Amino acid sequence: MPIVGQSAETTDWVSRFADEVIEESERRAPGKPVVVASGLSPSGPIHLGNLREVMTPHLVADEIRRRGHQVRHLISWDDYDRYRKVPAGVPGIDESWAEHIGKPLTSVPAPKGSAHPNWAEHFKAAMVDALADLGVEFDGISQTAQYTSGVYREQILHAMAHRGDIDAILDQYRTKKAPAAAKKQQKPLDEAEVEAAEGSGAAAEDDGSSGSAGYFPYKPYCGNCEKDLTTVTSYDDATTELSYTCNACGFSETVRLNEFNRGKLVWKVDWPMRWAYEGVVFEPSGVDHSSPGSSFQVGGQIVGIFGGKQPIGPMYAFVGISGMAKMSSSKGGVPTPGDALKIMEPQLLRWLYARRRPNQSFKIAFDQEIQRLYDEWDKLDAKVADGTALPADVAAHARAVGTAGRELPRTARVLPYRTLASVADITAGHEDQALRILSELDPDNPLSALDEARPRYDKAEAWINTQVPADQRTIVRDEPDAELLKSLDEASQQSLRLLLDGLASNWSLDGLTHLVYGVPKVQAGFSADATPKELPAEIKTAQRTFFALLYRLLVSRDTGPRLPTLLLAVGQERVRALLGE
Secondary structure (H helix, E strand, O other): OOOOOOOOOOOOHHHHHHHHHHHHHHHHOOOOOEEEEEEEOOOOOOOHHHHHHHHHHHHHHHHHHHOOOOEEEEEEEOOOOEOOOOOOOOOOOOHHHHHHOOOEHHHOOOOOOOOOOOHHHHHHHHHHHHHHHOOOOOEEEEHHHHHHOOOOHHHHHHHHHOHHHHHHHHHOOOOOOOOHHHHHOOOOOOHHHHHHHHHOOOOOOOOOOOOOOOOOOEEEOOOOOOOOOEEEEEEOOOOOEEEEEEOOOOOEEEEEOOOOOOEEEOHHHHHHHHHHHHOOOEOOEEHHHOOOOOHHHHHHHHHHHHOOOOOEOOEEOOEEEEOOOHHHOOOOOOOOHHHHHHHOOHHHHHHHHHOOOOOOOEEEEOOOHHHHHHHHHHHHHHHHHHOOOOHHHHHHHHHHHEOOOOEOOOOOOOOOHHHHHHHHHHHOOOHHHHHHHHHOOOOOOOOOOHHHHOOHHHHHHHHHHHHOOHHHOOOOOOOOOHHHHHHOOHHHHHHHHHHHHHHHHHOOHHHHHHHHHHHHHHHOOOOOOOOHHHOOOHHHHHHHHHHHHHHHHHHOOOOOOOHHHHHHHHOHHHHHHHOOO
């Protein structure tokens, strides 16, 4: 069902785009399913920034489904693109993979040890798994399959027949215009030059302009070495005979393009061709595709040659990463959706994309900030449950917890992420100890099995194990710090006595929170229930001093997990011993 209850002023961005897309689809293709699209290149790990390319149309498509319309979300896997470079930090590869530069991604071997048949399938698989966990429904289209089976043959022949029109459009945006005679004498880039050009961004959106026989928007892959370092030397529109030579290995051949399936349109022509072929109504684009002369802007003109229209869709902003630990990155430091889903539930990750407009940048937290994000999410969850959340927040929450077809699986017993992380840290994988601590958080409603706290507990444990450096992990002392205990002044000794006297009667998360914050208040002559407004500023200083003392006595540091959780984790008997009772 649609997400309702919002005025025009508070309607969320997803609903606004859904309105526009439905209206535009009815204009272009009345009565047909609405088509939205994403494009992903499995040229290496598909990172969290790329996920915005999927989540933006997914959320819009899902809202359209909620309203009862048929909709297709296409994900074009650009697996017939050239292999551009050997990415750094990817396990299972070495410098020998450089010999495959220029081949289609589906012709490059997968990293060593992979169960997948080629490079593209290896990196595609991880993204497919992550999208399934996120509840993203899509129709996947392999561009290798499309091109090599001849699906686009008519479109390729059409582009070749209208190459002059395409060249004229592209020429409006070329910054370096060579004289016509010189242009005819241009030679194709060799491998080293292509790599250098790609490093500067010059070849990232190749428009096919080089070639001694004029402009051609099509690149064959070499019949000998499989690389795209080829030059079309002649083309006959009547017979579709095309001749090319390979600058990498010297191979040359003549083929009939109406029978030939080993090549593709250059990117700036390929993308608008697909808009027209698929009837795409909505597709967002990144900032790198939205500047003057870029593929999205130029494609808006070229798409008319194929009888189509440019999709509507926003420019989406950068997605940053907050503090991913180097120790956890096996992918060259590029965090993927799979990396994020190891440490956070799908609902939280969906919410991060749903609550921000596409043109707003945001960060995904791998550091301590994840605890604050989870606190914020849990507060929103509670507000939605009691009906006090704002309409736009209700909409973002609804889009996070499920789709038009289903609700995502969620943790049965919701406990604070920071508490679970602290417990996982202190217990170091001992599940029986973790269950003991968690069952004592609320004695009136104890946790009966660790599975009740899953999968959130597992995510918090993974965060501790992969994102928290060893020197920040919590190690409880084996023996009391006799020297420190002996050196304490009377006030410090009194604070420990007050704490120890209250342990038994306050042995729960809430009770211990009240106790540890209350001890400095009582010492200063106030009630343990006194609010901050009723207390002098010095009390906060006294609390910090008291907390630091407890941390030093329990874990030999000045800081650590929240003290109530730490006390529960250590256990009452051991706490009493370490505090010198």
